[in-house]
Every structure is written in C-alpha cells, then in structure tokens.
Amino acid sequence: MSDPRNHVFICTSPIKHYIHCPGEKYAWIEKHLGYDFLDQIILTRDKTVVTGDSSVCSKYLTVRLIYKQPNPSWEHILFTACHNKHILPSSSHRRLLSWADDWRGILENKRL
Known part of the structure; x- marks a missing residue:
C-alpha cells in the first residue's frame, strides 16, 4: 500500500450461510495487514x-x-x-x- 502508483484492495467473498464471516474477515485483515487496510475491503459474492x-x-x-x-x-x-x-x-x-x-x-x- 506504500506505492502511490498502485491501488490495492482486498476483494473477498464471505461464506454464504455464516453470519460471523464478514466480521471475521475484517478482524483478520486488521490483524495481519493493519487498520488502514479496513478501508480497502470489498465484500462481494461475485x-x-x-x-x-x-x-x-x-x-x-x-x-x-x-x-x-x-x-x-x-x-x-x-x-x-x-x-x-x-x-x-x-x-x-x-x-x-x-x-x-x-x-x-x-x-x-x-x-x-
């Protein structure tokens, strides 16, 4: 994310019938990539x-x-x-x- 020429996003698909999955994805990204990446998340099934x-x-x-x-x-x-x-x-x-x-x-x- 430090290179201004690149715009990096985390595009991820939540498990369909698991209500905690989106929150767990956000928690994992914050833990492993940092708080700033939370604004770079795209949650989609497709x-x-x-x-x-x-x-x-x-x-x-x-x-x-x-x-x-x-x-x-x-x-x-x-x-x-x-x-x-x-x-x-x-x-x-x-x-x-x-x-x-x-x-x-x-x-x-x-x-x-």
Whole structure:
C-alpha cells in the first residue's frame, strides 16, 4: 500500500450461510495487514463485477464457471493453497507459490 502508483484492495467473498464471516474477515485483515487496510475491503459474492488489473486468488478457474461475468476485466493469478497444489501451472495463467514470489513484478508488468 506504500506505492502511490498502485491501488490495492482486498476483494473477498464471505461464506454464504455464516453470519460471523464478514466480521471475521475484517478482524483478520486488521490483524495481519493493519487498520488502514479496513478501508480497502470489498465484500462481494461475485468478484467478476469488480474492475481491476489483477486478482490474486486461490480458486482455480471458478471465475468462468460460477460468476456472472465470463470475462472479467482483471487477470486471474492463482495463489497456491492446499486445495489447488495438484493443479499444474499453465502457460496462460500466472501463479504465485507464496507471498515470497515476485508479486511486485506482476504489478510492475501491469503498468507497462
């Protein structure tokens, strides 16, 4: 969030039938990212209606299967998680194995 050229938002989907989920997401973001990030939260069940350059997400290709916009404005970057480790990387999708990967390079690439 320190780079003025980037506008970083946390776009997250709450669990549908769990009333405490939104509050717990806010608490997690405040604890791990800081109070200032609370103004950067977008809570939505359909992330494809949010515009942007990139979306780092651990869901694989669900964008085309369950969301309203089959071609969102952003590039989906797969973030490795326990439930998607078995999926092999493809040449058409970028992947982050962890936050230690060059995610800053991805943002720089988007600015070119």
